[in-house]
Amino acid sequence: MAVLSVDVLFDTAIRIMLAERSISITFAHDSILIKFPTTRRLAEFLEVPHYYVLPYFAMMEQEELVTRAERVGILTTVKGSRKIIDSMREKYHRETEEILGASVFQEIIKKISPQ
Numbered sequence: 793m794a795v796l797s798v799d800v801l802f803d804t805a806i807r808i809m810l811a812e813r814s815i816s817i818t819f820a821h822d823s824i825l826i827k828f829p830t831t832r833r834l835a836e837f838l839e840v841p842h843y844y845v846l847p848y849f850a851m852m853e854q855e856e857l858v859t860r861a862e863r864v865g866i867l868t869t870v871k872g873s874r875k876i877i878d879s880m881r882e883k884y885h886r887e888t889e890e891i892l893g894a895s896v897f898q899e900i901i902k903k904i905s906p907q
Contacts, residue, residue, distance in 0.1 A: 796840065798857070801848050802875055803883075805829050808837055810887045817900070824873045824903055828858055828866035874904045 808829045809815045816827035831849055835842040849866070852858045857872035868876055880888040881901055889897050 796838070796844060796848055798848055798852055798855070800838075801834060801845065801852070802857075802872075802879060804834055804837055806876060806879055806884055808833060810884060810891065813891055815888070815891055818867070823870045824877075824900060825867040825869070826873050826876055827864075828868060828872075830865065870904075877901060877904045 805828050818825040818827070829837075831845050832842050835845045838845070849858065852872070853860070855871075856869050857875060858866050858868055860866055877900060880897075885897075892900070
């Protein structure tokens, strides 16, 4: 069984997005929000019971990394988007570029970088 943490859930979210070749990004109010996989999808991918991941989502909300949006799902905050994009850049650069394209990925990296 996987050892869970906020970092593991963020990494798993990225791996799911890359495996499904789908990264949903919303550009809003001078920020970038990324749609997080559902808690059930994360649990399924990690092969753990669904209720194991729920406390970590509470922690991620408390740390202002994600927010739950009614009828939309779980979205990263500015801080959470930075965490995902930094990880994509460092660990999954090639795979992310294949999906987003090099120029789009570079623009996103620039946009989330602290000014």
